[in-house]
Amino acid sequence: MARRPISISIDRLRGRAPAQKPAKLPGDERSCPRCETHFSAQEFARNVGVCAACGHHFPLGARARLDHMADGGRWTPIGEELRAIDPLQFVDLQPYPERIRSAEAKGNTEALVCGELAISGQTCVAAIMDFGFLGGSMGSVVGERFARAADRAVELGCPLITVTSSGGARMQEGVLALMQMAKSIVSLDELNDAGLPFIVVLAHPTTGGVWASFASLGDITYAEPGALIAFSGPRVIEQTTREKLPSDFGLAERQLEHGHVDSVVDRRELPARLGSLLRILHQPPRPVPSLAGQLAANGSEGAARIARALPQLSRRLRDRVLGEGPQRGGQ
Amino acid sequence: MARRPISISIDRLRGRAPAQKPAKLPGDERSCPRCETHFSAQEFARNVGVCAACGHHFPLGARARLDHMADGGRWTPIGEELRAIDPLQFVDLQPYPERIRSAEAKGNTEALVCGELAISGQTCVAAIMDFGFLGGSMGSVVGERFARAADRAVELGCPLITVTSSGGARMQEGVLALMQMAKSIVSLDELNDAGLPFIVVLAHPTTGGVWASFASLGDITYAEPGALIAFSGPRVIEQTTREKLPSDFGLAERQLEHGHVDSVVDRRELPARLGSLLRILHQPPRPVPSLAGQLAANGSEGAARIARALPQLSRRLRDRVLGEGPQRGGQ
Amino acid sequence: MSSPTRGPRFVRRITQRFAGPEVEGGDVWDAIQLARHQDRPYPLDYIGMLMPDFEEIHGDRLHGDDAAIVAGIGRYHDRPVAVIGHQKGRDAKDRAYRNFGMPGPEGYRKGMRLMELAAKMRLPFIALIDTPGAFPGADAEERGQGGAIARSMLTMLRLPAPTVAVVIGEGSSGGALALGVADRVVMLENSTYSVISPEGGAAILWRDAGKAKLAAQAFKPTAANCYRWGVADAVVPEPHGGAHTNPEEAARQLDVYLTRTLRELDALSVADRRRIRRDRFRRIGAQRELPPDSSALMAQSAESPSGGAA
């Protein structure tokens, strides 16, 4: 039974220092902000945005993450047809539609990309945030795509996995963006009813309304090394309370110590870790017990006799009446 | 609308310093350990064991508490017929049966006295601990009486009130005493299913297994001023960790600050406070909705039609099937 | 009766009734000032006026008690109801004690205790929202501010009995929404509901908290707009000049609304209420959907802002 050791200590779970902005270099070269190693775009891609020298985790796009996580890099998009509009006719330093257009020009269609995929042979649905699209901010499209991803997980009876990276709610959609927090919670409640696992991977940074909604409600929660995880960012806190924050404030490793994260996981190991987790959680769909059997088990033979006479009772009704929905996990 | 102010601040909820052992005086006179005022047994009884001068709360017997709380001092005992036995043939410095006999000789039959009563006209069941009976320790009789009190509350559809004062589980009944913690939790789950409030009043001292079971699970939790409330007592903690504890460690007022108590209530005001609370919580028994109506509301007309044809379905089954037991509060 | 001190009368009536056009420009800023008026009734004022008997609960059973949230059981029209609200302070000392109505995780967790009792006893749950946001502090973060807000929403969403959230002053950020996942969400006429406070938004968008007025104009967080966007189900009228000019009348209007709404919601089954509540939030948002065959980025059709009156 060769496998990784199970007696994980906090020390071994510790990750690395926080990320800074990568320096711009000529051509496609990059430099690691922590160890200053230079490497090419190919090396960067091969290491899924992790510095091979020191393990620093660079930001990574949602599609690159999906390609990396999915068996054979194959995944089927969910909710791609959804696009942002400008319900408030919002203007700050720039009109909102212009911001959307320039974000879209970089190749993504929104700050959340969802797909159906297999990881180590296990079917799942993934909802991956992209910090490159308006700071991963959560607007109406993010909320609706997340909801459709959850719907699909319920349809398939499989786990939902999310990788978060977000500055929070999208200011430019005002209170409608705020409401997406509640909308994401509704989706989690649907998963709860279906008995399906919700797995969260916190990437740098996960802040504001995303941390204060679905991102903090994982059944199992991983975080990438050095990821900042906070409701209020360090700058806001320092300005408000005039307290000097520790240099590792809100970082994944510190959040682990404070009980908010199950494990700090290197991005390069994420597909294997998720595969193992999905394998453990996998539950074959259970036979829905017959109404007659249930009522009999509950000790009322008379009612059970009646129920046996009711083959027309739909499964859906049966589930609702008995308060026991189908229990499914894994694929 | 004359009534007490609702904007209660922590400051106003604060109580008084911890109790020490009262000094023995000749005759029936007592002396307050805090302010040294002397007073007679009559004065003591009139003030339900509270020093009229400084408000210090003396220990008070369970029967005196019931007489004080119940309208007109009238209450009907529950579980009085239960008595301790010696399942382990336990001997420490004294055989257990001898300890029981001398405790019984002081007038009480066990460390928990239960009764059915009215407070400000509201029916309720009370389970009151007596520190005078083997340090209020929880053995099998305490567990069984508590369970019967809870059963009676479910039968009556009324709230259960407990006043706790205990050194914890009763050593002399060994692991059977430990199990009474779990047994009390079962009773709370029965109250939960019936939707009935559980009100806790923490008196000095509430420690060990009593604090770590039903005493800490009140829907509303009052504490008497100066009551020590802890799982491990200060002496054990100081011996184990060699830390010096603050002088107010575990006291009601400090527990309020730490979020474990809703309000510190002077014993003299307790009947009025409980009466007001019961009045607020009072819910008339609800009509149990018909199965047909319920199923129709759930959107399944076919099933509703079937259900309308089933008058023989007992109410009990209906409740279980629909997952909605009768909801009752107040009397 | 704990009626608040009366402030100077506001002569200008700045908010149109919800049928009218939205409030623009400087008027939005005035609306925000009115929503924050220091004499505006707070939850304990409404509770005092509507619920002659009220038992406040304290503490989260974990760490402490948060005075920025008041929670308890009140007797309302001869039945017990669970009530919660963000409580600001009126004078300097009280304001500090209440932390300006900015809760920490302890406040939301106290709220979840109340929700648990409400679930067990099937009590209607009424939330009165009035906060500039959850408290931004390092301690609050380390005790799980984000998770407390998220879990508060989830717990509220699951309540079996009717739930009503009323924005009575300023509802800003997740700190407000934590108490806002209800069957019905309504706003008092001069209240505001926004993704963030104007100051917070200005600091982020213009990198200058002084640009709060600009931010307010961009967010347009008035009751009339929120009604139009489907964020508020109704707008409860306030007395002429604002709730602070006549708190009893403000409470009376709220009472009329709550009574009618609880009656409506009481008639539903637990399952129906849950479904309606989920659907309500599931629908909120404004986006467009490309037709199935469109070639990705360029398509513009099928605009479907799904907000609007519910």
Next chain:
Amino acid sequence: MSSPTRGPRFVRRITQRFAGPEVEGGDVWDAIQLARHQDRPYPLDYIGMLMPDFEEIHGDRLHGDDAAIVAGIGRYHDRPVAVIGHQKGRDAKDRAYRNFGMPGPEGYRKGMRLMELAAKMRLPFIALIDTPGAFPGADAEERGQGGAIARSMLTMLRLPAPTVAVVIGEGSSGGALALGVADRVVMLENSTYSVISPEGGAAILWRDAGKAKLAAQAFKPTAANCYRWGVADAVVPEPHGGAHTNPEEAARQLDVYLTRTLRELDALSVADRRRIRRDRFRRIGAQRELPPDSSALMAQSAESPSGGAA
């Protein structure tokens, strides 16, 4: 395979099978030494032997992570199960890290997270009990040690799927029982289950922790006695000399028991399991009941020790 270092072989077989007479006097003390033997398998050892795949969870989402409790999801006979246990350390450093298997409230609250997941996914829940008791510390008290234990019991009692608690070493005090409110409670042959550790009991009863041997003889906390009292539903045999002499064999015996028991419990409905679980603990205790017409204190009849084999 994380099998523990083998200790010196225990030559004396000190515990009778559960049909035999109870262990008396000095033998009880020996039983306690065996239950505490430093080479005895701990939860992570059993997990490693029985569940090739295991995902440990960390943290209570409130304050911290408690290494005195291990909790996670394991793959057991091709299905997911939730597993929790008190984890002592084997060497000095590990013992300090695990706080000698004495959990704080964070440990029990991590356990409640696992229970929540087990409830949602309807996973069987297996608890491996081995602790001298919950940690007695001022901080633990202020973060609600008592309430954490109580709530852990209540949460475990409500789980929908089968629950099994196994005392694998020493089960002392509420800190042990916090994980023990299960459908089936069983003890390994050389384990002990007691209201308090012998040292703790001696400190209270004789005011001298050195009288631990006397206390042990008074408490008689062996598996055989607990079975007789109805506290344990079964006793799982250990290899000759104790579990530490042959951990694989100990794990195999546990596996046999768990497999059979989960099969039995799986066959029941959620409602039946809950009823059986409640009834099990409702019945525990030993008291007598006076006949209805007896004149109070003097009556001696109707002795009804309700413990005994379930």
